[in-house]
Amino acid sequence: MKSLNRRNFLKSGLAGGALATFLGREKPAQAREFSGYTNKGTGVLVDLSRCVGCRSCEAACNREQNLPEPDVPFDDFSIFDTERHGGLKRRTSEGVFTVVNRYNPEELDHPLFRKFQCNHCEEPACLTSCFVNAYTKTPEGAVMYNPKVCVGCRNCMIACPFYVPAYSYSKPLNPIVEKCIMCYPTRLKFGKPPACVEACPTEALTFGSRVNxxxxxxxxxxxHPEIFVDHVYGEKEVGGTAWLYISPVDFKKIGFDMNLGHQPIINYVKSFLATVPMVLTIWPALFAGFYRLANRKDGLKKDNNEGAREESQS
Ligand code: SF4
Ligand code: SF4
Ligand code: SF4
Known part of the structure; x- marks a missing residue:
């Protein structure tokens, strides 16, 4: 069967069929059944007590991934002032795969910095929500995205519990999803640590097998029970993540979502689909709608042309 790419998806009228396929049968994805928390592949520990907000990780990521020049230079720490971002914390985007944010928890007499990027989930919601299998999880633990397969439905953006995948609207003719790829092509697949980990001067980031x-x-x-709260964020959240965090303060106070549960998102999606199917299938449904509208307009045009021809002949 011809492969389904973005152009075929929009042109060939398979949108409705893809929707039916998506709803009608279980998707052959890697995270079909939750078989317990895994320790597969590699992982990175982020020790929030050690991060000093130097942004070396951001700079290293920018170089390694050949990303555009940053809006604010990496040695400008006024970037941490939330007033610059409408009172909001910074998020990753199409040209920024990792960001560091500053928090001021009341129990500490100094700020706390938190690095943010794709967490490379063990049972990724981006992967399980993608009905054309544009995402894969490598044995090393990186969650990768294949733009050649992506049909641009953006289910992955809706499904990701950490709001990571970003759409590159600057490429209007062929927009793709952008996110941290754990330096897989240049480093991870050769057993090397990610560039951000290597660049961290305070060893706030530790790379190794996830189990270790x-x-x-x-x-x-x-x-150090006097320093840390007794929780490793990512050990169990959403079925486990490759990036793990330890913190001196309650994770809630520094923007971590503590309501994600310990099951992969796909498990919730299955029951959710049964009750409100349109929510997660809104994009395929819209594409199907656009396709039918386009066909109807073509049909009306044809009818009008034929009508005009008949009028001129009578
Ligand atoms: S954090 Fe989001 S984008 Fe990254 S692997 Fe998990 S679900 Fe996918
Ligand atoms: S792992 Fe690589 S791609 Fe991901 S944030 Fe670090 S440097 Fe960037
Ligand atoms: S390089 Fe290390 S210390 Fe500096 S901001 Fe990144 S994680 Fe924090």
Whole structure:
């Protein structure tokens, strides 16, 4: 069967069919059934007590991924002032795969900095929501995206519990999703740590096999109960993530979502689809609608032309 790409999807009228396929049968994805928390592949521990907000990780990511020049230079720390961003924390975008934000928890006499990027979930919602399988999870743990397969439906953006995938609207003719790829093509697949990890001067970031990184995180908490809250964020959240976090303050106070549950998003989506199917299928449905509208307009045009021809012949 001819492969389904963005152009075929829009032109060939398969949109409605794809929707029916999506709803009608279970998707052959890697996260079909939740088989418990995994420790597969590699992982990175982010120790929030060690991050000093130097933005070296942001700069290293920008270089490694050949991203555009930043709006604000990496040595300009006024970027942490939320007034610059309408009172909001910074988020990743098509040209920025990782950001560091500053928090001021009342129990600390100094600010706390938090690095943010794709968490490379063990059972990724972006992957399971994509009905053309544009996403894959490599054995090393990186969640990758294939623009050649993507049909631009943006289900992944809706599904990601961390709001990570960003659409590159600057490429209007062939927009693609952009996000952290854990430096897979240039580093991870050769066993090298991500560029951001290597650039961190305070060892706030630790790379290794996920199982070892998790053990290391728990050991650090055990040795310093006076510093850390007793929780490794990402050990179990949404079925586990490759990026793990330990913190000196309640995760809620520094923007972590504590209501995500311990099951992969697909498990909630399955029951959600049964009750409100249109919400997660809105884009395919819209594409199907646009296609039918275009056909109807073509049909009306044809009818009008034929009518005009008959009038001129009578
Ligand atoms: S954080 Fe979002 S984009 Fe990254 S792997 Fe998880 S679901 Fe996918
Ligand atoms: S892992 Fe690589 S792509 Fe992801 S934030 Fe770090 S440097 Fe950027
Ligand atoms: S390089 Fe390390 S210390 Fe600097 S902002 Fe990034 S995570 Fe924090």
């Amino acid at each position: 990184v998790l053990k290391f995180a728990k050991e650090r908490i055990r040795q």
